[in-house]
Structures are given as C-alpha cells and as structure tokens.
Amino acid sequence: MSSQGYELVFSEGQDAGEDVVVVTATGQAGPGGHPVYADATGIVRAEISDRGEVRVLASGGGQNPARVVRVRPLE
Numbered sequence: 001m002s003s004q005g006y007e008l009v010f011s012e013g014q015d016a017g018e019d020v021v022v023v024t025a026t027g028q029a030g031p032g033g034h035p036v037y038a039d040a041t042g043i044v045r046a047e048i049s050d051r052g053e054v055r056v057l058a059s060g061g062g063q064n065p066a067r068v069v070r071v072r073p074l075e
Helices: none
Strands: 006-009 018-029 036-037 045-048 055-056 066-072
Touching: 006 045, 018 045
Parallel strands: none
Antiparallel strands: 006 018, 006 066, 018 036, 036 045, 045 055
C-alpha cells in the first residue's frame, strides 16, 4: 500500500462528520521504520506502513494526536 500521498480520514464517531487531510511523503522514516507523511503545513504527520496501518505523530509539544479512522491512497 505504498503511495506518494494519502487522505487521512478523522472522525469523532459514527454520527459525527469527517475531517480529511491530504498528506504526502516526507522522505523520512518514523519510529516503526515506515515512511512518514505530512500535510502542507507540517502539523499533521503520520507514519503509514505498507499494510495501511497509521500512527499519527505529534509535531509539537502539548499535542494529543487524534485516532485515524482510515487511510486512503491518492490516485
């Protein structure tokens, strides 16, 4: 599931809306050894494995990263 970019889909629950953030490859590896992707601001950063597992990474102090509901590769 390797891609140059992904959509990260965040949701507060089934009845809540979704927030979608587009991330692209940074050329860096995360703590699990998988590629790190970031949005254009660099605030949203995530390590995404080749099996589509996502680990949202804190990009600054005091952040409490949200859980990712799902990830979709960009075409």
